[in-house]
Amino acid sequence: MAEGDKIVPELLQEGVPVKEVYATAAWISTHRTLLDRTPGVRVTEVDEHVLKQLSALTTPNQALALLDIPAATDITPGSLKGTVSLALETIQDPGNLGTIIRIADWFGIRQIICSPDCVDAYNPKTIQATMGSIARVRILESEILPFLQQAGVPSYAATLHGNDITQFSKLEEGIILIGNESRGLSDAVIGASTHKITIPRLGGAESLNAGVAAGIICGRLLI
The missing domain is CATH 3.40.1280.10 (SPOUT methyltransferase, trefoil knot domain)
Known part of the structure; x- marks a missing residue:
């Protein structure tokens, strides 16, 4: 789980395997172009009080992403x-x-x-x-x-x-x-x-x- 108004867009831009995004209407509107460029990501609009319930942070952000843990790395x-x-x-x-x-x-x-x-x-x-x-x-x-x-x-x-x-x-x-x-x-x-x-x-x-x-x-x- 990744949280943050800056972290979530960066993960999307880098092609990290994001499965779902939970975000406020304002955040979704601001990042609509980026979201449209990343098909396969399910986006759910939620109110801030719902984000607070989902969040692991004391002060929740406007967006939260659920990601797949990357496959085992090939470092030898x-x-x-x-x-x-x-x-x-x-x-x-x-x-x-x-x-x-x-x-x-x-x-x-x-x-x-x-x-x-x-x-x-x-x-x-x-x-x-x-x-x-x-x-x-x-x-x-x-x-x-x-x-x-x-x-x-x-x-x-x-x-x-x-x-x-x-x-x-x-x-x-x-x-x-x-x-x-x-x-x-x-x-x-x-x-x-x-x-x-x-x-x-x-x-x-x-x-x-x-x-x-x-x-x-x-x-x-x-x-």
Whole structure:
């Protein structure tokens, strides 16, 4: 389920398999041309109080879409050559995961590998946080360690005690590893990575939010 006056049109434009749209009369009128270009989508006009009942949000929007979960992605370890990917281990907060998907889209990262114990990438709160980027980033659920061992590309594990990211040149190929919000990456995954990286700390904060850390690392290594 995806909600949002901006998210729903973006998903329709990107060709995501939207099955149904529930929206106010005003929203339908505004987006009539787009809806006419996407045959097969059933559109149901509803009042705002009905949307509030359907919505998972405290403040509902004017449109809600029901989508098919995409078929299993074809990402394989051998397909990562010449690309940059994100791998996430045990991310628990749907807002964090959605934000990281949005960050990946911003920086042109087209695939994310999530460990099986990550929060569901298709949780409505995750979808909401992606702001439509879920349409452009492929998600694979896989155990991180064996995937890492077979990938054949450099890997960069975000830790509190790695090498300063400002000392690295622009990343052209590799996997950026982000760990759990409170525990970080597992020792096994850190040990299997080819590089341990750290965002320089200038103040007294103990750690960074996983989404914030992913954004800083991508901004430094990919531009």
